[in-house]
Amino acid sequence: MQNRHHALGFSDQDVLNMYEIMLETRRFDERLWLLNRSGKIPFVVSGQGQEAAQVGAAFALNKEKDYVAPYYRDYGFVLAWGMTLREMMLNNFAKAEDPNSAGRQMPGHFSYRKLRMLTHSSPVTTQNPHAVGVALAAKLKGDDIVSFVTFGEGSSNQGDFHEACNFAGVHKLPVIFLCENNHYAISVGLKHQLSCEHVSDRAKGYGMFGKTFDGNDPLAAYAAVKEAADRAHRGEGPSLLEANFYRLTPHTSDDNDMTYRTKAEVDEAKKHDGVLTFAAYLRELNILTADKEKEMEERIKKEIDDATDYAEKAPFADQDSVLRYVYEERD
Amino acid sequence: MQNRHHALGFSDQDVLNMYEIMLETRRFDERLWLLNRSGKIPFVVSGQGQEAAQVGAAFALNKEKDYVAPYYRDYGFVLAWGMTLREMMLNNFAKAEDPNSAGRQMPGHFSYRKLRMLTHSSPVTTQNPHAVGVALAAKLKGDDIVSFVTFGEGSSNQGDFHEACNFAGVHKLPVIFLCENNHYAISVGLKHQLSCEHVSDRAKGYGMFGKTFDGNDPLAAYAAVKEAADRAHRGEGPSLLEANFYRLTPHTSDDNDMTYRTKAEVDEAKKHDGVLTFAAYLRELNILTADKEKEMEERIKKEIDDATDYAEKAPFADQDSVLRYVYEERD
Amino acid sequence: MAVISYIEAVTQALKEEMERDEDVFVMGEDVGKRGGVFQATKGLYEEFGEKRVIDTPLAESAIVGVGIGAAMYGLRPVAEMQFSDFMLPAANQIISEAAKTRYRSNNDWTVPLTIRAPYGGGVHGGLYHSQSMEAIFANVPGLKIVMPSTPYDVKGLLKASIRSNDPVIFFEHKRAYRLIKGEVPEGDYTLPIGKADIKREGNDVTVISYGLAVHFALQAAEKLAESGISTHILDLRTVYPLDREAVVNAAKKTGKVLLVTEDNKEGSVMSEVAATIAENCLFDLDAPIRRLAAPDAPSMPYAAPLEKQFLLSSEKLEQAIRDLAEY
Amino acid sequence: MAVISYIEAVTQALKEEMERDEDVFVMGEDVGKRGGVFQATKGLYEEFGEKRVIDTPLAESAIVGVGIGAAMYGLRPVAEMQFSDFMLPAANQIISEAAKTRYRSNNDWTVPLTIRAPYGGGVHGGLYHSQSMEAIFANVPGLKIVMPSTPYDVKGLLKASIRSNDPVIFFEHKRAYRLIKGEVPEGDYTLPIGKADIKREGNDVTVISYGLAVHFALQAAEKLAESGISTHILDLRTVYPLDREAVVNAAKKTGKVLLVTEDNKEGSVMSEVAATIAENCLFDLDAPIRRLAAPDAPSMPYAAPLEKQFLLSSEKLEQAIRDLAEY
Ligand SMILES: Cc1ncc(C[n+]2csc(CCOP(=O)(O)OP(=O)(O)O)c2C)c(N)n1
Ligand SMILES: Cc1ncc(C[n+]2csc(CCOP(=O)(O)OP(=O)(O)O)c2C)c(N)n1
Numbered sequence A, B: 001m002q003n004r005h006h007a008l009g010f011s012d013q014d015v016l017n018m019y020e021i022m023l024e025t026r027r028f029d030e031r032l033w034l035l036n037r038s039g040k041i042p043f044v045v046s047g048q049g050q051e052a053a054q055v056g057a058a059f060a061l062n063k064e065k066d067y068v069a070p071y072y073r074d075y076g077f078v079l080a081w082g083m084t085l086r087e088m089m090l091n092n093f094a095k096a097e098d099p100n101s102a103g104r105q106m107p108g109h110f111s112y113r114k115l116r117m118l119t120h121s122s123p124v125t126t127q128n129p130h131a132v133g134v135a136l137a138a139k140l141k142g143d144d145i146v147s148f149v150t151f152g153e154g155s156s157n158q159g160d161f162h163e164a165c166n167f168a169g170v171h172k173l174p175v176i177f178l179c180e181n182n183h184y185a186i187s188v189g190l191k192h193q194l195s196c197e198h199v200s201d202r203a204k205g206y207g208m209f210g211k212t213f214d215g216n217d218p219l220a221a222y223a224a225v226k227e228a229a230d231r232a233h234r235g236e237g238p239s240l241l242e243a244n245f246y247r248l249t250p251h252t253s254d255d256n257d258m259t260y261r262t263k264a265e266v267d268e269a270k271k272h273d274g275v276l277t278f279a280a281y282l283r284e285l286n287i288l289t290a291d292k293e294k295e296m297e298e299r300i301k302k303e304i305d306d307a308t309d310y311a312e313k314a315p316f317a318d319q320d321s322v323l324r325y326v327y328e329e330r331d
Numbered sequence C, D: 001m002a003v004i005s006y007i008e009a010v011t012q013a014l015k016e017e018m019e020r021d022e023d024v025f026v027m028g029e030d031v032g033k034r035g036g037v038f039q040a041t042k043g044l045y046e047e048f049g050e051k052r053v054i055d056t057p058l059a060e061s062a063i064v065g066v067g068i069g070a071a072m073y074g075l076r077p078v079a080e081m082q083f084s085d086f087m088l089p090a091a092n093q094i095i096s097e098a099a100k101t102r103y104r105s106n107n108d109w110t111v112p113l114t115i116r117a118p119y120g121g122g123v124h125g126g127l128y129h130s131q132s133m134e135a136i137f138a139n140v141p142g143l144k145i146v147m148p149s150t151p152y153d154v155k156g157l158l159k160a161s162i163r164s165n166d167p168v169i170f171f172e173h174k175r176a177y178r179l180i181k182g183e184v185p186e187g188d189y190t191l192p193i194g195k196a197d198i199k200r201e202g203n204d205v206t207v208i209s210y211g212l213a214v215h216f217a218l219q220a221a222e223k224l225a226e227s228g229i230s231t232h233i234l235d236l237r238t239v240y241p242l243d244r245e246a247v248v249n250a251a252k253k254t255g256k257v258l259l260v261t262e263d264n265k266e267g268s269v270m271s272e273v274a275a276t277i278a279e280n281c282l283f284d285l286d287a288p289i290r291r292l293a294a295p296d297a298p299s300m301p302y303a304a305p306l307e308k309q310f311l312l313s314s315e316k317l318e319q320a321i322r323d324l325a326e327y
């Protein structure tokens, strides 16, 4: 096994950290399903199978300056970006302390101004023009930042995708569009969703840089996003990237994916699961040892237990609060 | 001068007919401006500079079967397709007998069910999904037709363009999307409108055939549309074509184009005007003689005079008719 | 007569219309193999195949726009919007195109398109899976907006919508899908679009409503009957254009009117109902018109207690009717 | 005080706000070199340059969506929709995004965005350059909808809109642009969003309206004064959320109310005004509430006589007020 991370400037500890966040995300996600199945939370939307690219992408951005607009499967991204497990769990329990929306929105609808994370809504792809607007504003103010936005491959068929890309292209704005291509839009597979081979084929129509990478590999994700960010900083405009991976869970906890795909297909995809393959890579290079792994799993379990416990006990927002913050409130 | 039309299967008479329609369109269009400047019609939207491609395209389609959704500059297309000068003039005078809308819509908002011409509205690019719907319906019914739609290059930035193209691509529908790239969207030139070099570069993102051609050459237009139609009939799906030419008039009679472009630029473009260059081609080959030209101009002038006279005298729709046809009326 | 659920009535109507007329077809996100995220199109893909039960790309403006084109060609598409909240990307196609095609072409082109959309709250859907969207479209001449409350009405009105030669938005209350059951004839029947329906006769207070709230009204009326309060209930069924005659008659019947909608209060279709009454039978009223609606906040939150705060209930209706009776 | 036109008041407000606050910028189709198709942004490109006066691609959803993003970043974009009819492609960004951002983020993110849009008929614009679009948005909590009638109100309210920390839709009547002139202070002032304004005091009949129709009402009132009929005129100025107090007071003032809008009648903002009156001061009325509006047909035709048939006029208002006075 060849060491691929040194060439990217990562130390062994760096990639171990990377892996730890991926694993933490996975374990958190698995816990959500348990909580859902035991009736503690009504709904789960999940990012299993997409953690590698999400975490890799986060490592390529500047956590102190850049603006991000992650979509509803981006647990790996938001964890790497600085949201805590506790906050993520408060979000899933929809409690008052949830920094994303205080329980107003469904889980996975991220928002955190402190972290320069835009508020996400349910109608898909609306975030794309927002990310472009952030980049435009930064350019007007002379701020050297990157604006990063993610969305699914099905969502890349919405008009807003097209309009946002073209706007960013015309104004050569520092935006990174990352399409998380997990091969399904709920039940609809690629063949019925897209007529191009790669979503990144669309980049040319917007005069921008385009690239598809292996979404199961955090290092590939890092390299692609880093390249796009470097271009953005150099004033070379936006990029359209595409992470290629597979949605390992049903669409959400309301879905039954066995009505439209086979277990065999899912099992095949699981072989390429980035959490497993990256662990294998790190084991081969002796970076991830059995001890470290055990320690990691234990720490993670404890943290998730704590977060769950905290979130479960936390209060809901006051019922009367539903009338608040429709408009600015002045005292 | 090399004969280029024989190779396309056109007789000399065919190309003379083609030219005559182009010229008729131009003279009609010029008349509209006179009528507007003399206060007889309140508004003109014009296709000067775009006739060549429009007429060439019409020749490549099947006038007995195909469905068409022309946009507001397509006077050359609709004339070639079978709308009469009188009907076109009734449309511009907004009279009751206007088959397009009986004076309800602005001029150039074409519609003619008898001719399988869809009704056009003002919000740009809404016609694109309609054309796709026609093709889908024909496919469901097993009808072997082509659905043809046009729109401007500015309009190719609307979400509906993207959604329509992708839908047509996924379902491999017999649609021809013809972008009439006249280099301006009102005052906004290509550089601020599009981030790709050619609108047809976008074809790849929809897995479809794409081609840019010289829009001042009706034969180039014919060849491109014929190729796309043949592909459509063979089940090879949609095409995205782009006619490259220049808008010779202001955007509409309400516009003053000298606020955003120079006379020198317009004059330069006029040298490539398809009506002039195709006439030159036909003269060189001795197909268009001075006699024929005179005869043509005279016939056209007379027909336009007649149409104007007729349309001017024709009555408006009854005032009470504004309440009609909101919903189906059953007797 | 068989007792079936609200959603089964949807499926039955679709199936029967597709069997009856081969020009009817269904399109939308996940309507094919998956049978729709709510299972409204369940079994149709198997019966009619992928040509007539079309999984579209994720793009609502295209779904409606392509539907319009197919309708202009002469077919009768039934387009599903997965949630009514997600109709908005298609607003331009619905309002500028579908609604105005007949008018602008002077009756030359028509759009026999049905747009189905699940709406309404109470399913932990949060802001964007709970909204009532009818008010946005209830000012657009050329559209008809149908919002049935019972399985019987669903089947009869959905069939009528599909056969209509004008575009119809057919809103289905997603919480009613499995909650509401009722008797539905097995055979073919249609109900007239544009006609309201008296769901209960009464003399003290008139409730005018539609959709799921009609059931809250019926439950409240049962309760109130015990205290000797008699409630008259008019179900609008079509919220645009309004059945003005039925509204006026219902208001006159008792002289006390409660207008109930799950939508935000300001600018809802109940504003138009109130205006209609105020224009036509002001002097027949014995009490001010009252409206019971959601608060004027964007939409109901996801968290259960907050959602509950937002929603209508039979208790809330009972109280409002009682207040009015005692006025 | 200088007398300037309605559109000059728009330009002046934009210019002064851009001079005052460098975070204010303008974007839209043809707003740059061309100065806007109506010339509302005339001179701004020359003064502020292409960075702050941005010609966008032809894509309304992007214009609003990018505006939202820039507003979240902390700027104050003023986005022009070339005609209000063409806002519909942006309906999703306006309703799902701009309006709900503060609420859904629990006050964390805000959208100080102003959307300017010329609306209204009487310019031979046909179906799609004449519409009143306010009703579509006047049921969306989180939005404010301002529709001024005079140059003075235009300037004061546009400045207030730009400074608002919530999204505002600012509808400008395109026929008023050059038709309506009035005194406007040269310096800085703002007017409160959400407050209606009494444009004329009177005792016999109350007219409630907004936009260009206010001028028809004023003209009609002049005429009617000659016959001894005294008209009270309330200009809503903000049509959503409504100034309920002002509406109720104006209705009570005379007990006879005429509600006037250029929009189609059914489901217009005047329905809400009627409902408000019916809820709050029913027993103060001496006549049924009357509404004068456009017919319930899609929009006004292009042909001059047909357009005229559709439009309001001072004569139509005069007749309606007289009828009510004589009730
Ligand atoms: C405008 C809109 N239409 C429909 C939906 C319902 N919906 C939610 S997720 C989804 C599929 C999204 O697929 P994709 O973009 O591939 O993202 P993924 O969920 O696979 O990550 C759909 C149809 C929505 N949220 N918004
Ligand atoms: C949705 C929409 N936005 C704005 C307009 C106003 N408008 C009319 S034509 C036009 C420019 C169109 O440019 P292009 O697509 O290049 O076509 P061209 O007029 O150059 O043929 C604009 C902005 C419109 N009609 N529809």
Ligand SMILES: [Mg+2]
Pocket: A152, A153, A154, A180, A181, A182, A183, A184, A185, A186
């Ligand atoms: Mg996907």
Ligand SMILES: [Mg+2]
Pocket: B152, B153, B154, B180, B181, B182, B183, B184, B185, B186
């Ligand atoms: Mg153009």
